[in-house]
Amino acid sequence: MSQKSVSMQPGATAPDVYAPGPLGELTQIIDPELVDAVLEDTGAREQRLRLLPARGVVYFVLAFAFFERSSYRAVWDKLTAGLGAVPVACPCASSLSRARRRVGSAPLRRLFKVLAGPVADRGQSCAFYRGWRLVAVDGTTLSAPDEEAVTWYYRKHIGKVRTFGHQLVRLVAIVECGTRAVLDAAFGPDHTGELAYARRLLGSLDTSMLLLADAYHDAFDFVQAVADTGAGFLLRSTRKRRPTLRHALPDGSYLTTIISREHRAGRGYERLEVRVVEAWITVTLADGTRRTE
Numbered sequence: 001m002s003q004k005s006v007s008m009q010p011g012a013t014a015p016d017v018y019a020p021g022p023l024g025e026l027t028q029i030i031d032p033e034l035v036d037a038v039l040e041d042t043g044a045r046e047q048r049l050r051l052l053p054a055r056g057v058v059y060f061v062l063a064f065a066f067f068e069r070s071s072y073r074a075v076w077d078k079l080t081a082g083l084g085a086v087p088v089a090c091p092c093a094s095s096l097s098r099a100r101r102r103v104g105s106a107p108l109r110r111l112f113k114v115l116a117g118p119v120a121d122r123g124q125s126c127a128f129y130r131g132w133r134l135v136a137v138d139g140t141t142l143s144a145p146d147e148e149a150v151t152w153y154y155r156k157h158i159g160k161v162r163t164f165g166h167q168l169v170r171l172v173a174i175v176e177c178g179t180r181a182v183l184d185a186a187f188g189p190d191h192t193g194e195l196a197y198a199r200r201l202l203g204s205l206d207t208s209m210l211l212l213a214d215a216y217h218d219a220f221d222f223v224q225a226v227a228d229t230g231a232g233f234l235l236r237s238t239r240k241r242r243p244t245l246r247h248a249l250p251d252g253s254y255l256t257t258i259i260s261r262e263h264r265a266g267r268g269y270e271r272l273e274v275r276v277v278e279a280w281i282t283v284t285l286a287d288g289t290r291r292t293e
Contacts, residue, residue, distance in 0.1 A: 034114065127179055171197075223272060243257075
């Protein structure tokens, strides 16, 4: 790594270790002092001088996002390639694995919470519409390793006779449109539906935002939860909805009321007034094929 500076205060139980120094572009984006502060806050800072200090392990884990198909050693080599003549530790894969377990997930979670959030200013028109900050929610699935250490939690799908397919991780995120900055994210087994994860993220919304989402998100409970945050929303619906026209507007859209399916004691069926915009959208593919919905 780069040069190490170690100091011991009288009565201290562990040295203050500042290593490694700059590790390529990652330290230009995520300041080493911020990583140190996060490690301190989460109690993950090392208690003795190590060849793999906690700060370096955090950057090592972050580098996986760029080299997800590389081995532990390959990622480490890429991470430290720019240090030149500076002496660098050459840990084996098992040492890197133990270091990762030692540091744990808490510092990474804390670092994400510190850095996540909108970044666009009012001058970036791609991120705003009529004063609203545009954000979008959507989900995807990622394959998890077919290993016993993982499959107890991320289980395969079970058919009538046997399990099948690959175990999947469901990831749902809210991002700022235009910049793609992540406001918040949640993940877990894909046996839990996308809406359940999306609901965990609504604390990131506020009255300055307009949430965009696909048709799956037009369930009453989710829409009501978004409305309760004070944020606006624009959700694509499907033909399955047959809203009753309550009040026509000059531009051809109309106001209607959507109703909860569940009756609640003392409250009846909850209602929410929304504006419906009916539109035909034509998509032209590269081969000239056109599809209208």
